[in-house]
Amino acid sequence: MIRILLAEDDTAMRTYLKRALEQAGFSVMAVSCGTEALPLIQTEIYDLLLSDIVMPEMDGIELAQRCNEISPSTKVMFITGFAAVSLKANREAPHAKMLSKPFHLKDLVMEVERMFEDSAALML
Template sequence: MIRILLAEDEEAMRTYLARALENAGYSVVAVDRGTAAVPLLEAEDFDLLLSDIVMPEMDGIELAQVCAEISPKTKVMFITGFAAVTLKASREAPQAKVLSKPFHLKDLVLEVERVFGHQQQALI
């Protein structure tokens, strides 16, 4: 099963995204900030880091850079509600997909499926 580490500081969004991904057949571990994600990346294997970009303590771009150092096989996808931040993410982490809020949960699942090059058998 594909394991996703979700870093999202907004509780309602974190719960919403985790539930959608779990319903689509993914294993999800959710944290509320980048600094909480780092020890998990060091201790466990994740297939995907799905991170908000704007978060307290450590933003998603910094988190992605740390992830690349300690878990280079983990793919990265960003979510953000800020267009200017999307441009920064594209420059600083060009291999990462950026999904801009608002988006439909179906679109999130499709993007995750594209990252892994296959279709999960689930409906949202």
């Protein structure tokens, strides 16, 4: 089962995304900020870091950079509603997938599944 660490500061959005991803068959640990996510990355292995970019304390870009240092095999996907932030993220985290808000939940699930298609094919 794919394990996802979700970092999203908006409580309603975090709850909504967690529920949708779990219903799609993923295991999801949800936290409200990067500083909550970091200790989890240090102690557990996640297949995907799904992070908002604009968050208090530690933004998603810094979180992704720290995640890459600690767990280079963890894939990263950003969700954001800010186009300018999206452009900055593409420069600073080139291996990350970007999904702009608003998006449909089926698009999120499809993008997550797509990120792991190659890995699944290698296991067959």
